[in-house]
Amino acid sequence: MTQTLVPTVADRLRAIVGSDHVITQPDRLVAYESDGLTAYRVAPRAVVLPETTEQVSKVLEVLHGEGIDVIPRGAGTGLSGGALPSSDGVIVGTARMNRILSIDDQNRLATVQPGVINARLTKATEPYGLYYAPDPASQSACTLGGNVAENSGGPHCLKYGVTSRYVTGLTVVMADGEVVRFGGAGLEAAAGLDLVGLFVGSEGCFGIATEIEVRLLPKAEGVRTLLGLFDTMAAAGHAVTDIISSGLMPAAVEIVDHATIVAVEASVFAAGYPTDAGAALVIEFDGTEAGLDDDANRAEQCCLAAGAIEVRRAASEEERIGLWKGRKKAFGAMGRIAPDLLVQDATVPRTRLPEVLARITEIGEEYGLNIANVFHAGDGNLHPNILFDRQNQDELERVERASREIMTLCVSVGGTITGEHGVGIDKRGYMPLVHNEVELEMLRRARWVFDPGGNLNPGKVVQ
Amino acid sequence: MTLVQDLRSALPDVAVRDGLEVATGLRGGAEPELVVSPSSTSEVVEVCAWAGRQGLGVLPVGRGAHVDPVRDGRFIVLETSGLTGIEEYEAADMTITARAGTSFGVVDDALAEHGQWAPFDPPSVRTRSIGGFISAAAHGPLWAGYGALKNHVLGATLVTGDGRILRLGGKVVKNVAGYDLLRPVVGGRGRLGIVTSVCLRAFPKPHHERVLVLSDRSVPELLDAGVALGTAPILPVSIVVSGPLTELDGRSALVVRLHGAESTVDADQATLESHIRAPLDRVHEADSLLDEIRDRGGVESRCVEVSVLPSRLRDVVSAMRNVGFASSVVDSYAGRIRIGSNSLEREAVDALRGAAEGAGGALRVVRWAGDDRPAGTPQREAEAGLSERLESIFDPDGVLWPVRP
Ligand SMILES: Cc1cc2nc3c(=O)[nH]c(=O)nc-3n(C[C@H](O)[C@H](O)[C@H](O)COP(=O)(O)OP(=O)(O)OC[C@H]3O[C@@H](n4cnc5c(N)ncnc54)[C@H](O)[C@@H]3O)c2cc1C
Numbered sequence: 001m002t003q004t005l006v007p008t009v010a011d012r013l014r015a016i017v018g019s020d021h022v023i024t025q026p027d028r029l030v031a032y033e034s035d036g037l038t039a040y041r042v043a044p045r046a047v048v049l050p051e052t053t054e055q056v057s058k059v060l061e062v063l064h065g066e067g068i069d070v071i072p073r074g075a076g077t078g079l080s081g082g083a084l085p086s087s088d089g090v091i092v093g094t095a096r097m098n099r100i101l102s103i104d105d106q107n108r109l110a111t112v113q114p115g116v117i118n119a120r121l122t123k124a125t126e127p128y129g130l131y132y133a134p135d136p137a138s139q140s141a142c143t144l145g146g147n148v149a150e151n152s153g154g155p156h157c158l159k160y161g162v163t164s165r166y167v168t169g170l171t172v173v174m175a176d177g178e179v180v181r182f183g184g185a186g187l188e189a190a191a192g193l194d195l196v197g198l199f200v201g202s203e204g205c206f207g208i209a210t211e212i213e214v215r216l217l218p219k220a221e222g223v224r225t226l227l228g229l230f231d232t233m234a235a236a237g238h239a240v241t242d243i244i245s246s247g248l249m250p251a252a253v254e255i256v257d258h259a260t261i262v263a264v265e266a267s268v269f270a271a272g273y274p275t276d277a278g279a280a281l282v283i284e285f286d287g288t289e290a291g292l293d294d295d296a297n298r299a300e301q302c303c304l305a306a307g308a309i310e311v312r313r314a315a316s317e318e319e320r321i322g323l324w325k326g327r328k329k330a331f332g333a334m335g336r337i338a339p340d341l342l343v344q345d346a347t348v349p350r351t352r353l354p355e356v357l358a359r360i361t362e363i364g365e366e367y368g369l370n371i372a373n374v375f376h377a378g379d380g381n382l383h384p385n386i387l388f389d390r391q392n393q394d395e396l397e398r399v400e401r402a403s404r405e406i407m408t409l410c411v412s413v414g415g416t417i418t419g420e421h422g423v424g425i426d427k428r429g430y431m432p433l434v435h436n437e438v439e440l441e442m443l444r445r446a447r448w449v450f451d452p453g454g455n456l457n458p459g460k461v462v463q
Numbered sequence: 464m465t466l467v468q469d470l471r472s473a474l475p476d477v478a479v480r481d482g483l484e485v486a487t488g489l490r491g492g493a494e495p496e497l498v499v500s501p502s503s504t505s506e507v508v509e510v511c512a513w514a515g516r517q518g519l520g521v522l523p524v525g526r527g528a529h530v531d532p533v534r535d536g537r538f539i540v541l542e543t544s545g546l547t548g549i550e551e552y553e554a555a556d557m558t559i560t561a562r563a564g565t566s567f568g569v570v571d572d573a574l575a576e577h578g579q580w581a582p583f584d585p586p587s588v589r590t591r592s593i594g595g596f597i598s599a600a601a602h603g604p605l606w607a608g609y610g611a612l613k614n615h616v617l618g619a620t621l622v623t624g625d626g627r628i629l630r631l632g633g634k635v636v637k638n639v640a641g642y643d644l645l646r647p648v649v650g651g652r653g654r655l656g657i658v659t660s661v662c663l664r665a666f667p668k669p670h671h672e673r674v675l676v677l678s679d680r681s682v683p684e685l686l687d688a689g690v691a692l693g694t695a696p697i698l699p700v701s702i703v704v705s706g707p708l709t710e711l712d713g714r715s716a717l718v719v720r721l722h723g724a725e726s727t728v729d730a731d732q733a734t735l736e737s738h739i740r741a742p743l744d745r746v747h748e749a750d751s752l753l754d755e756i757r758d759r760g761g762v763e764s765r766c767v768e769v770s771v772l773p774s775r776l777r778d779v780v781s782a783m784r785n786v787g788f789a790s791s792v793v794d795s796y797a798g799r800i801r802i803g804s805n806s807l808e809r810e811a812v813d814a815l816r817g818a819a820e821g822a823g824g825a826l827r828v829v830r831w832a833g834d835d836r837p838a839g840t841p842q843r844e845a846e847a848g849l850s851e852r853l854e855s856i857f858d859p860d861g862v863l864w865p866v867r868p
Contacts, residue, residue, distance in 0.1 A: 104772075104774075105694070106694060106773070106774045107772045107773055107774050107798075108693075108694075109772075129696055150639065151639050151643070153637055157637070161610050161614055162637060164614065164643070164646070165610050165611075165614045178845070180843075180845040180846070180849070181843060181845070181846070182846060185772060185798075186770055186771045186772040186775070186798055186822075186823050186824045186825070187770060187823075187824065187825045187840075188770040188797075188799070188825070189768050189769055189770035189799070189819075189824070189825040189826055189827040189839070189840060190770075190825035190827070190839070190840045190841065190842050190843075191827060191839055191840070191841055191842050192841075192842030192846055192847065192850050193647040193650070193651055193654070193655070193850045193853060193854075194600075194613065194646045194647045194649065194650055194651075195647065195846055195849060195850065195853075197613060197643060197646030197647065197649075198642065198643055198644070198646050198647050198853075200643065200646075201639050201642065201643045202642050202643075203642075205642075206642075217698065218695070218696050218697065218698055219696075221696065221697070241555055244557070244667075245554070245555050245557075245667075246667075247578060247667035247668065247670065248667070249667065287697075287723070287727065288697060288723065288727045288730045288731055288734075289730065290724075290726040290727050290729065290730035291723055291724035291726050291727030291730075294724055294726065295724070347635040347636070347637050347638060348635065349553060349556040349558070349634065349635060350555070350556050351553065351555045351556050376637075379635075379636050379637050380556075380635055380636070380637075381637050414633075414634055414635070415633075415635055416633050416635055416638045416640045417640050418638075418639050418640050419635070419637035419638060419639065420637055420639060421639075422639050423639070423640060423641060427640070431640065431641065434633070434640050434641075435630075435640070435641060438627050438628070438629065439629055439630065439641075442627075442629055442644065442856065443641045443642055443644070445856040446642045446644060446853070446856065447642070448856070449849060449852040449853050449856060450849065461641060461642065462641065
């Protein structure tokens, strides 16, 4: 049962952020009951929406003084329940902290508030011929603060690396309201441990990032996009391994499986993928125009050698968007055929993809569940998506049992339980699959280093 | 019973010798009580526990060339030279795991057999032990094209000061299962534990490398060109400005590396030349030149490093008059200057630190023979406090990191 906030505390918060920006009305709190992991829902006591580092600091000071738990929240697109409220906690949301503070094209850096939407940063840096590389599939909605907290990846992280490679400095408000600076471009030679690197991926448990300094890259001159269509997932998996081990450096290699193709083609997002294909592979190269056709030709040869039935190549930006559509709209399409969708996330060594995917299909059959795969194949980062109805208790239990089996499988081949969505509450129970008790205890102590009172996002990652 | 005898009776299988033959980096500082060379992670655990009982500090040492002298305190040296060999190399997955004492050259040779490499280029990289090189987060200018070393260390096995074994990270490229404790270990200089094995990400060897040079210009002009190249529409894999190079008949130069297909590097060269409105000379047999640049500052008895935003490099370099540019190399994309010289003076370094900090940057003393060691730029107070707390969870009894300069 959600506790209401003591009026005096609510008033103090209103005095800091303005009365419009403290939400306590139950009908308005509904929107904050879950993140992208919709299987869990809890109403928070209140939602506070500060606008500046100073306001975040004062808000945290008040909540810390009152011993009230804090749940940081960006756009709420997280898929592991990282921003799931607790019934006695208060959400501190970054929606109003959406200013791009500076773009330094000379040094290729940008400093942003945490509520800036990922795609907006790229748009804003375009006039300088620059962009922000990590591109989660949710980039039109998710925030940089959420990306930092989850160490998010995206299709093009195969070539360019994930969020942690791009974050150079942070301003963080600690649990008690203290404002701390970590790192900063140009300061690499100052002595000390890499706290920026440690903070990235800390899932809202170490502090609230209120200013984020990131490195930008020059926009590639050209791009080539291919769509390889295969009879079987195994053949597509082999093509991935061949492409990467042939020395090519694709920017992205993404797989869409048969079940997903069928879902996409039956939806308003129909992309023109043949519904009898066992798997589709989206391959993209970017860089200097001059070498791109060679790269694309070689990748096409790899696909054909692995048994592709057809390889399409985009001849224009419009066609490129078309080839990507089946990948990018997959979640939306699946959302329309089942009330709930559990987007799973795990990583395996790339060469183990074919056998792991075959086994995931069997697991789906054994539990009578519809599992569709769409994922970052080049990194071995799987997203088995389980379609279900959370009102159906029996089905929900089967989803949980199947998820555990998939996680155990991925770990058994040398992989791990999450490649980019984080642990949150969803994967907490799987942590013993990858960490022994000594290591889990170390993670608890790491949280203590930053938040000795344990007020920030309690119950997430490790208990 | 002497300490050596005590250790021999407590841990009969661990190789031990007295501390008289100190590693080169430790010369001029306190001497270790003894030197041990464990041959497994479990022996490292036992050594840490034994040292803890004896009230001795433990200093992990790889090749010994890149450690700092210890100011005082009773400590032992734990050599990783007994921990060698490649544990696992999955060429198709492009991951390689090696024990900490393995020299990077061994790893590099194994990768080369499969047309792969690990794009790391700090000074004398081939002879460095992989554990030491991870602990120092040693980097070079290939950072521009490939990202820093810390992005490519996928996993490590670490023995904490109180003898716990932690497997950090893993052997897959993407992994966010829990807080990333591996990150502060990379570059942690042994403060958080003893790395006993490391998993690195490998890359396909580039099909073609082109090395381009601009010389016959003043150092400020070369520097401007280097900084300007960092804003070009294509990003070379490394951009450096070096003081006089033997391989270029004693000329200072801007040296740029391009990787890719031949047609790509042709086009990239043209783009760069038009960006700085100057032709770049192609060097055909560039290996010795690249080695000379990479190793600059790596062998001299004194070495400092400055970091600053690239746009402020000129300010710092112009303050280098007393230090001299002769022994320097600048990674102009990263904004890093490395200066190695046997005759570097403390006052000059202090002044340089002032200039670096005045330009929003920082200075680190990498190596300093002699006792007038200057101070580097410290971490901010709050960061230092958190770092200390972090150390306390890895090394609660303070066994690691005996008193350093
Ligand atoms: C359709 C879809 C596609 C997706 N595709 C990808 C993908 O390709 N790659 C990928 O990595 N992820 C993907 N995601 C997951 C999700 O978008 C990312 O995890 C994203 O980074 C979350 O950002 P957010 O702003 O929504 O954060 P939220 O969901 O609001 O929060 C996520 C976590 O961050 C914490 N947090 C938020 N802001 C801060 C802050 N300022 N300081 C400290 N902690 C904070 C929260 O407490 C929580 O633990 C996808 C999600 C969806 C719905």
